[in-house]
Amino acid sequence: MANTMARFALSAYKWAGFALFPLLTPYLAVRSAKGKEDAARRRERFGHPGRERPTGPLVWFHAASVGETTAVIPLIREVRKRDIHVVLTTGTVTSAKVASERLDDSVIHQFVPLDIKPAVGRFLDYWKPDLAVIAESEIWPVTLMELGERHIPQILVNGRLSDRSFARWRRYSGLAGEIFRNFALVIAQSEADASKYSELGALPVTVSGNLKVDNDTLPYEADVLARYKSQLGARKTWAAISTFDKEEAAAGRVHQRLKAANGLLTIIVPRHPERADEIEKELNEQGLKVARRTRKDPITPDTDILLGDTIGEMGLYLRLTEIAFVGRSLYAEGGQNPMEPAAIGCAVLSGGNVQNFRDSYQRLAANGSAKIVRDEDILAKGVHYLMNNDPVRRKMIDAGFDTVQGMRGALTATMKSLEPYISPLAMKARLDAK
Known part of the structure; x- marks a missing residue:
């Protein structure tokens, strides 16, 4: 009986496609x-x-x-x-x-x-x-x-x-x-x-x-990386990557809390770059100055946010920092791949909603290379702590690299x-x- 119903459902799905065909164009x-x-x-x-x-x-x-x-x-x-x-x-x-x-x-x-x-x-x-x-x-x-x-x-x-x-x-x-x-x-x-x-x-x-663990070749343009590093000078950085709605605003508020004490630049790389205009507007409303990668804006001393609104340049953004918050985990659910920042050399932070990458996070957390933060306040404290504790940050980075190597x-x-x-x-x- 179950098989008969299943075949009927599949047949109905197929015929629904025919019915909707005129609406697809x-x-x-x-x-x-x-x-x-x-x-x-x-x-x-x-x-x-x-x-x-x-x-x-x-x-x-x-x-x-x-x-x-x-x-x-x-x-x-x-x-x-x-x-x-x-x-x-x-x-x-x-x-x-x-x-x-x-x-x-x-x-x-x-x-x-x-x-x-x-x-x-x-x-x-x-x-x-x-x-x-x-x-x-x-x-x-x-x-x-x-x-x-x-x-x-x-x-x-x-x-x-x-x-x-x-x-x-x-x-x-x-x-x-x-x-x-x-x-x-x-x-x-x-x-x-x-x-x-x-x-x-x-x-x-x-x-x-996970095939993604074997793929650590994230490309980048060496001259662009060198230019950004020159513009940054001695400023501290952290990145919020693969972010979803509400997480960019949260990253902006974290920046506001920490910039006086750390003189930092925050790098935000949204999962969907087509949202860049609304994200920039949201950050501007917080009083933050935004440089956008697509505009080739330089990082000046008063730049608060580098908005990575491009595709295929994660290798560039992650090489500008040693601390990465991985999104779709604080206000959205499912999580995103934490192995790329771990492989490149970042201490990993994440919200608790990482169901889609549970195995990866469990391995990283067990080795001390990833930390789960339950809310925006803990995220801000975690970023500040890692920025100002070189031995702890380096230990997390080394543990992440070892974890990735062991999973290849x-x-x-x-x-x-x-x-x-x-x-x-x-x-x-x-x-x-x-």
Whole structure:
């Protein structure tokens, strides 16, 4: 009975896509006007190709946004070393920009088709992937079912499930089983994630660790870093990164509390840079002077905030400080990846809402490299304490680096699990080249 209801629900979802099809063009037009879609490439969202398909084996990688894209880039490079073609789809303009900056032209980027049968079918008919590799937690029912009907193996890499997502899927266990059984393999980040996927019906499930830990190459422009450091002089700094609504204002208030005693500069890097105008206005209303990276504003002695309103420059911002508060954790929920600041050399602070990165925070906290702050007041005290206690700050930084080093190996483990699927394609690519 449960399976029958699940199949009925999936069928209803598929038909709902057909019904909503006429509304999707104006919907994407509105998103384009807000800068959330690339207007020139909107047809890709309906499955129309924007590039020519190369001959030979091809793997389709999908990564939803910036974090997932960054995580799978080393994996894509490993596949390309074997002369297997890759088409990478992403769902956001910012992730497309990251892909174009960090991957060469041999990797074809397309915007992911909408999860409706005409769009997904058109995409698959044209690209004819031999394998689909999906990053982290992107579960689109029509896409998974279309891949299954065409007998295209689909593998989830760096898989994770938040407690909220897991609880939601578990309430509809029959539906979850119908969907997750489409995966030929799930490669999870942790044992806890693996257990969740197994309970929902995925089989087989392996554990690799977190691909983001292996990816510490965050690029930066050396001349820009040198210029900012020169402008900073001896001023102390701290950064609030991957911030969400209300966290930028909180960082501004922390700055107000500490600037007299510390003469500091605060670096704010919002998770969504398109919010930069409203963030600047909010900070100006606090009486703070803001320099914006997109305007190439210099850091002057009276600059309070450097607003990092760019994509792909986290390596620059984190190298300007040794203290990083990681957002989406104080007033929003879920948390963001703390491994990047730990790997680069920052003592990590975070709010308590880090459910999506619990394993990473537990490891960092156990080694003394991350501290959880329960509110804005404790955050301000934590920043002040670390700024003025060099041995404590250095101990946290060293512990973070050691923790990251101990967690490496996810890329090797993932490639080992993918080997049975990649090796035949590599052999075919070599034969085709002769």
